[in-house]
Amino acid sequence: MPSGEVHTLIVPKILEGTVIDHIPAGKALEILKVLGISGQEGLRIAVLMNVESKKLGKKDIIKIEKKKLTVDEVNVIALIAPTATINIIENFIVVEKFKARVPDVVENIIKCPNPTCITNKDREPLKSRFRTISREPLLLQCDYCGVIVTRDDIPRLIRR
Secondary structure, three states, rough: OOOOOOOOOOOOOOOOOOEEEEEEEOOOOHHHOOOOOOOOOOOOOEEEEEEEEEOEEEEEEEEEEEEOOOOHHHHHHHHOOOEEEEEEEEOEEEEEEEEEOOOOOEEEEEEEOOOOOHHHHOOOOOEEEEEEEOOOOOOEEEOOOOEEEHHHHHHHOOOO
16 A cells, blocks of 8 residues: 555445444354354345454454344353444444443353253253353353353354
């Protein structure tokens, strides 16, 4: 790039929906997957990956038009991308902004990886429930069998 030239990235604003910002670089596609967003839903989605960031060095950004995330969806994002910021957009304006935060209790979002855990038995009506032992590094413990789950385990354990 010639000296003095400014490099800009142009992505249109969205009328209404959600912008997930400050995602660790390389995690955007993983977030779309765990949210169950494949692109077949008809939603307009912008995915920016490895964008320069003052805080993170590099980051990913996801813009999803006409979708407001549920509490469970925000919790899933927090499990994968603890630095993520959620922006709710209405009429092109950010009306709500908050950091994704791993909850103290993660209930019925991920399944226990222990095949003998009571929550994995078909005849038992129990929902999985994990307590957050540590946020960094992320460690969750099953309330029923005591198994420990790490951030790397989360994507394969998401309930769909």
